[in-house]
Amino acid sequence: MIKVEDITWVRYRAPDLKLMAEFLADFGLQPVASTEDKLFMRAYGRMPVAHITERGPAGQIGFGLKARSRADLEKIALELGAPVERRTEPGGGDVVTVTDPDGTRIEIVHGLEYPGPLESRAAFAFNPKNARVRYNGTVRVKSAPSFVQRLGHVALFTGRFAAMKSFYTDVLGMRVSDEYYVGPSTNVMATFLHCGLDDEFVDHHTVALIGNGRTGFEHCAFEVTDLDDVMSGNAFLVSRNRWTHSWGIGRHVEGSQIFDYWRDPFGNKIEHWTDGDLVNDHYQVGRKEFSPEKSLSQWGPSVTQDFLDP
């Protein structure tokens, strides 16, 4: 087993890179580089690239995970019989490319070069009752795309739930945060996995698995600056009058994020979120019965058919 400590980028395929770039710019990502066949977009945070699209029939290819150390990278190469290769894409570094049991491409990387964060806006200070912090100050929100800070997680459909869970936990060292079952409590159909780094606090889930018989991405999710950034980013995307909203704004149960889901021009679900839970390996694992009404959100509009559709 190795340890991975973060998710790096998602990699899709699409027939029209210009259209993808236009959507992602409105979503709040920034261009890094583009060639005839590849589009590289980044967030405002330190990761050199967060979203990669390759020209081709619309689809999903996979995602990257950051190995905790060089030794972890070499270990996974040995365990899975894949070479350590030099990356030639933005960020450089070394990569071991493997596939999970569903055939999703996983790029395990180490030694990325970080270009430094882009200039963003600071999170607004909130003035909740009994915890005032903003005095002689104001909040002024500009109409603009969200200031997307980083890729946070992917959720994957799977028809091989046990094999997929075993791959992400036994091979990549992830740990269960929460799970859902349907029918008997042994019939677990969804699991939320965090990077297992012992005492270190990480996102509640970096990978979520949903065992509904399909394969592929259910969605990918990007962390924005704060609550205003979710709301104003939504207003900006609505104002463009050319993109498809999927579901939101609401607050999730598992992970607690305030969320807003959109569809990219090729039908992929993509999420803005803020205010997620941080957990470590001492988190009390939850196991509950799944309910579409209660398990997906604590407040917000009822779940939409678009969100439930793959």
Ligand SMILES: [Fe+2]
């Ligand atoms: Fe999500």
